Amino acid sequence: MRRAIVLVVLAVLAVAALLVPLLGDYYIHVFALVFINIILAASLRPSLNCGQLNIGHSAFMCVGAYTSALLAKHYALPFELTLLAGALLATVVGLIVGYPALRLRGVYFAMVTVAFVEVIRLIAAIWVPLTRGNSGLSGIPKPNLLGFTLVSKSSQYYLAVALTAIALFVLWRLERSRLGLTWRSIGLADNLAQSLGVNIAAHKLLAFAVGCFFAGVAGAFYAHFIRFLFPPEFGFLVATNILVYNFVGGRGHFVGPIVGATFLSLLSEPFRGSAYETIFFSIAMLLTILFLPGGLITLPGKLAELRWWRATAAPTPSPAA
């Protein structure tokens, strides 16, 4: 069952990756953003697995985005360097915030992340000489990768696909490794894990840092793709979106955030610029939380169960005495 879900998701992603460029610039743009959201949602998962409710992920996207954008714009550095710089700085910032915040549990940790994401947004808004504040940073160059400037939208799209593939691969391997197992054990019962000798603090910090790194990657790509950065885009509400992608998609499986990010990103795009954009988004959120608490990935299972209920004759008799 789970294998099937993973295969389907991979198939859909592969199809999208290959076929979307044929649909024209508009669709390329939309799907590139979907891939960015996938990276963001998937990178939040390690923290969530550890039981840390992080509502501030977009802050690290913001750091990665502005770092990469400013380095490319003012120093003409190539994308591979600015991407790395953005991701690393995002990780460093994450470590600075994460280290003292680790001791906090549950809601207190969440509140710190909420406060922090607003702090980053406000710094970007106030530090006008650097970021041009709420006027936004424009004139960000297109990605200059390994000497080639990616001029066309399709080439940038393929870059997004490649980055997503790398990110998902790394995150997948981490989740399936012993490290990932340790993370989940911390999330389920951290005291128990600690009694077995697990250094909870170090592991939580690592999960947090991994997340920040990939958020920085997503941010750096975003900066060179949209080529315009605006601080309110990285605020509290956007950060909650990333959390929602995880919950609506499903907390129980690695592909959950992928499904959630894809579904919700695609849902709002046709309505962009109208009042209904957010309405459908929020209705989808509400319905999923209320009726599919496990997320969208449990939907096929639930539907199959419904079918099972309908079958009046059971294929095998119940093992009654």
Place this chain on the structure above:
Amino acid sequence: MRSKRSVMWLAFLTVAALSPFAPPTVCAQDVIRFGVSTPLSGPAAPWGIPHKNATELIFDELNAQGGLAIGSKKYRLEVVAYDHKYVIAEGVATVNRLIAKDGVKYISVLGGSVVKAIEEPVNESRVLNLPLAYADGLVSPKNPLTFHAFPSPPETTAFWKWIKEKHPQIKRVATLSPNDDTGWWSIKVEAAYVQKLGYEVVAKEFFERTMTDFNPVLLRILAQKPDIISVLASPAGSVGLVIKQARELGFKGRFIHIGQIDTSVVANIAGKANVEGTWVHGYVQNPLPEKIKSWQARYTKKYGEWNATSIDFANPAFAFVAAVKKAQSLDQKKIAEALQTVEFENLWGMAHFGGKEYYGIGNQILYPMPFSEVRDGVANLVVQLAPPHN
């Protein structure tokens, strides 16, 4: 067996999720689609709504007469409008949608910071833009296809000469504008101009567009005892709150907005008595020349209520239609060339694009600009000024 079913379901969901993206059905051949990205909600909606409505009205009237003739063919004009809520990211997204998805080649965008943000995509895709926006470097040789369709601070500051002559007791000026490109450039131009005229600029403050509590910034301004506060580039919703709160704090001086503001909206928010004596450009309720009275009747008939902002915000549509007629072509470059030379009628008189000596390129609209003073809640025309440069 179960996996097969789940595969089918997921496939179905994917298709369902992607179906809204089916490419639009092929439109009729003879349609000219004109894109509008403007704030249709929020504090700047008093600008955006008449912007969209005026454009649609002019196009509808033309369509009723058979459409726009290019050669032997007649074209129907259609407006594709999106709300950007004066949020720059939405502005970028909606313009991207207009250009990439809806395939429009001519647009009109409202909002200085929005227009700055889309400068590069617009130039790269060679889209003709007739914005209503204040932004530094908007009208410049690097934006050859951008024609600003509304008087900017370099033109409207001429009104301060009139103030100096008629109200010499006003000496101390304070400014309060949005904290972005629009506000920064507007104040830069206005402050420099009034200082040259001999006024003292005692305070220059900026506010975030989402601000509703202006008390802190007003306290700072009022501590400098200004005679007049300029709220250039601020939207009606914010200006209303500013005036209301300033009066609460005891300010008795005048307000001035040489951009454009719907003073009826402002009076609604601040209270009629509080807006008495406010000066504004581009908004006149009384007296209206015959030509505008006719426009008023047509506008009210179509939209159910009158909006005087539509008088000036009809400029993009008038300019576009006149230029296409002159160029006899749908090519953006040819229409742009026509725009630089065409003389056309707007609701205030004859208009043309010029300003080459000031901007480096003649892409700024010029016509006799109306200025009003609010008396008893009504904006009364006090003078129409010729533009200071040609």
Place this chain on the structure above:
Amino acid sequence: MTAALLLQSAIIGISIGSIYILMALGLTLMFGMMHIINFAHGAVYMLGAFVIYYVFFQGGAPYFAALVLAMVLLGAFGYLVERSVYRPIKGGIEPTLVALLALTTFLQAAGYPVFGQLDKHVPPVFAGTRNILGVMISVERLMIIPVAAVLVVGLYLFINRTRLGAAMRAIEQDKEAAALQGVNVHVVNGLAFAIGFALAAAAGALMAPIFKLDPMMGEQPLLKAFIIIILGGLGSIPGAILGGLMLGLIDSIVATALGAEPAFLLSFVFIIGLLLFRPSGLFGHA
């Protein structure tokens, strides 16, 4: 910054602080009892203001009647939310937070088609300005203080002098023990939701004649309320009151001196520090 300016911003700050207190009280009550942060509080604030718009301004009803109506309507809504959203989600804190987030996003987004695209305004209930100790302040803003005070005192009396209030305090201390004592935890939780929502609605209703109304108006007050309940201590009512006053004061003074966004930034940085080194805040229980 002159003394006169300081005094002026201080008095204005106390007035605004009273509104924030009302928001924070509901939040802290709900946290104390159910350990959830109600992200929907901002939307409720907004709805309270719109009730005033339609019932007082458009409908012509007396202001205080409209205020009470707003509180009753949204209190009922709160009870409904507890029953239909909070109770069915047995998954714990995170799904509840996400559900409340979804609710708030929906209410704010639906506000545009329902209430219209343009910002709305409610004329002042009390006209005029007064000169207090050399400070000019509108009567409208002054009136907030006594009304908020009445509500706060009312809440205090309810919590400390009634049986239901005792039940709430019992649940806050130990849910299971309270249930064993015969307290119907579900109903009392619902009541907490109702009271929290009613207070948020009152805050919005009091603010309506002062600023403007739009569907997103509750976002900033919500963030300020977060700051207050951390400052005062999550779950502490006296903390919410004191925290609200402090934030109102300091925010106003700092905003006058440096600007609104730097003031916001400083308050967030401050509470990060607080959370890291003294999470219990002023009065909270850790």
